[in-house]
Amino acid sequence: MKTFIVTxxxxxxxxxxxxxxxxxxxxxxxxxxxxxxxxxxxNQLGKEGVVYQIISINPIE
Incomplete structure (x- = not known):
């Protein structure tokens, strides 16, 4: 299993x-x-139905 950071x-x-x-x-x-x-x-931001945009997904070395 690898760990990633999604921005x-x-x-x-x-x-x-x-x-x-x-x-x-x-x-x-x-x-x-x-x-x-x-x-x-x-759960963390307490928002539903908001639009988000993925900027990047990078592995943690």
Whole structure:
């Protein structure tokens, strides 16, 4: 399992979220990152139905 940092923007604010993934497919990793982001936005930011934009997904070495 590798650890990644997804950088994304929510309502003009930049956020970084660490998540683990063992998928080697870039598109599937992006889908998994969206699941983590949705959970973070709902539970940590207390927002639902907001639009976010993924800026990057990078492995932690």
């Amino acid at each position: 994304f923007s929510v309502e003009g604010e930049i956020h970084n979220l660490e998540f683990s993934d063992n998928i080697h497919n870039k598109k599937t990793r992006e889908i998994n990152a969206k699941v983590w982001i949705n959970d973070y936005v709902k």
